[in-house]
Amino acid sequence: xxxxxxxxxxxxxMILDAAVVAFAxxxxxxxxxxxxxxxxxxxxxxxxxxxxxxxxILDTLFLDRWNVLLAFIAQTAAERTPPRDKxxxxxxxxxxxxxxxxxxxxxxxxxxxxxxxxxGLRHTDKIAEAYVLIGEIVASGQATGSFKREVSPRFAALxxxxxxxxxxxxxxxxxxxxxxxEFDRAKSAIVETICGGLDDMxxxxxxxxxx
Amino acid sequence: xxxxxxxxxxxxxMILDAAVVAFAxxxxxxxxxxxxxxxxxxxxxxxxxxxxxxxxILDTLFLDRWNVLLAFIAQTAAERTPPRDKxxxxxxxxxxxxxxxxxxxxxxxxxxxxxxxxxGLRHTDKIAEAYVLIGEIVASGQATGSFKREVSPRFAALxxxxxxxxxxxxxxxxxxxxxxxEFDRAKSAIVETICGGLDDMxxxxxxxxxx
DNA sequence: CCCGCAGTTGACTGACCAGTCAATCCGGGA
DNA sequence: TCCCGGATTGACTGGTCAGTCAACTGCGGG
Numbered sequence: 208x209x210x211x212x213x214x215x216x217x218x219x220x221m222i223l224d225a226a227v228v229a230f231a232x233x234x235x236x237x238x239x240x241x242x243x244x245x246x247x248x249x250x251x252x253x254x255x256x257x258x259x260x261x262x263x264i265l266d267t268l269f270l271d272r273w274n275v276l277l278a279f280i281a282q283t284a285a286e287r288t289p290p291r292d293k294x295x296x297x298x299x300x301x302x303x304x305x306x307x308x309x310x311x312x313x314x315x316x317x318x319x320x321x322x323x324x325x326x327g328l329r330h331t332d333k334i335a336e337a338y339v340l341i342g343e344i345v346a347s348g349q350a351t352g353s354f355k356r357e358v359s360p361r362f363a364a365l366x367x368x369x370x371x372x373x374x375x376x377x378x379x380x381x382x383x384x385x386x387x388x389e390f391d392r393a394k395s396a397i398v399e400t401i402c403g404g405l406d407d408m409x410x411x412x413x414x415x416x417x418x
Numbered sequence: 419x420x421x422x423x424x425x426x427x428x429x430x431x432m433i434l435d436a437a438v439v440a441f442a443x444x445x446x447x448x449x450x451x452x453x454x455x456x457x458x459x460x461x462x463x464x465x466x467x468x469x470x471x472x473x474x475i476l477d478t479l480f481l482d483r484w485n486v487l488l489a490f491i492a493q494t495a496a497e498r499t500p501p502r503d504k505x506x507x508x509x510x511x512x513x514x515x516x517x518x519x520x521x522x523x524x525x526x527x528x529x530x531x532x533x534x535x536x537x538g539l540r541h542t543d544k545i546a547e548a549y550v551l552i553g554e555i556v557a558s559g560q561a562t563g564s565f566k567r568e569v570s571p572r573f574a575a576l577x578x579x580x581x582x583x584x585x586x587x588x589x590x591x592x593x594x595x596x597x598x599x600e601f602d603r604a605k606s607a608i609v610e611t612i613c614g615g616l617d618d619m620x621x622x623x624x625x626x627x628x629x
Numbered sequence: 630c631c632c633g634c635a636g637t638t639g640a641c642t643g644a645c646c647a648g649t650c651a652a653t654c655c656g657g658g659a
Numbered sequence: 660t661c662c663c664g665g666a667t668t669g670a671c672t673g674g675t676c677a678g679t680c681a682a683c684t685g686c687g688g689g
């Protein structure tokens with residue numbers, strides 16, 4: 208799998224790591240290939256020895272990480288735990304991805320997930336896979352009766368993922384305080400909002416009674 | 419307010435409308451200023467008579483629309499209706515913005531809201547205003563007891579807005595079917611998910627009872 | 630009738646940058 | 660030792676555009 212010479216894969220890895228830093232700092236468009244090469248301490252041309260284009264670097268960054276995430280979601284979905292726990296595990300995984308490599312997650316969210324006309328469309332199907340898996344979790348929750356049937360699994364999946372992405376975006380752009388405590392609180396808050404809802408049931412019951 | 423000569427404001431308006439079409443078609447980056455001028459049937463240079471730069475056109479497009487939306491949210495928040503109805507009204511307004519001018523909403527979502535490193539950051543404060551207003555609705559719902567207090571208003575606002583944006587994104591990229599019926603269903607589905615939650619309370623109560 | 634100016638035109642410039650390529654380096658096998 | 664081929668280098672090219680500017684038009688006031 209790994210080429211015999213360490214330096215070969217080594218430099219490739221260095222370029223990839225440098226690209227994360229460079230893309231995260233200035234954004235994909237504003238970042239020049241020479242920025243990546245400089246950051247990696249490598250000659251300009253070497254970037255094109257390992258990658259066909261600047262785009263391919265971003266694609267690689269995204270796909271490597273996204274496939275790991277998809278595998279995790281699929282595995283989680285297959286387990287025999289309550290659907291609410293599954294959603295919590297998925298929210299936790301995504302948030303921890305950000306916690307342990309914020310620059311890479313920033314690049315993936317900002318430059319791929321959220322950048323429609325350029326890269327998003329190239330990976331629409333890959334992204335949709337995640338929605339489908341999450342939707343299946345919701346559907347099976349409805350089938351066993353732990354989730355109600357008012358909301359279609361598809362919408363629920365979008366709402367769930369959308370909430371997570373919005374919170375990540377808040378961290379990425381410094382609109383929300385970061386920290387281990389905030390990360391863990393966010394996991395619970397998202398799941399509590401989507402699963403538990405905002406409505407206070409006792410209040411609701413009271414007002415229904417009073418009618 | 420309107421300049422005496424119709425043609426002056428007229429051309430400006432034509433350029434703005436053409437920009438919406440051009441940005442929506444190819445994306446802000448891929449779209450050249452000449453594309454806008456062509457679309458508007460106007461000379462290249464005239465674009466620079468009315469706007470300082472290509473960026474300023476996008477800014478104008480965004481701010482004009484966003485201010486209308488902010489005003490609507492503020493007005494809705496001030497009314498004396500249940501918080502759940504307020505959230506429904508806001509979701510409806512955003513979705514109807516898309517329904518009646520999909521190209522403009524696409525540009526705003528894709529090129530401003532979702533395009534961090536370039537434009538998003540320039541308008542972070544404007545965008546945050548919406549979050550704050552929505553958060554206040556949630557907070558007042560908690561104060562009157564119709565919303566429970568487990569979730570912080572700030573997170574609830576992010577989740578609510580995130581769910582809407584995700585659904586809009588689904589329409590924009592053709593991942594979700596569009597249509598009047600879908601639009602109305604989405605409004606209810608989003609509010610039902612965020613307010614009502616996915617959990618089936620009767621199931622929950624039953625399993626608690628059985629313990 | 631002429632002047633002035635806002636509105637309008639489009640060719641041109643200057644900068645930028647992705648991607649190319651010919652040259653060089655260097656390790657290992659014969 | 661010599662040769663081969665992958666790794667590495669960075670100057671250079673080609674094309675793309677945002678933004679400039681000098682020139683033209685036509686209307687309204689003097």
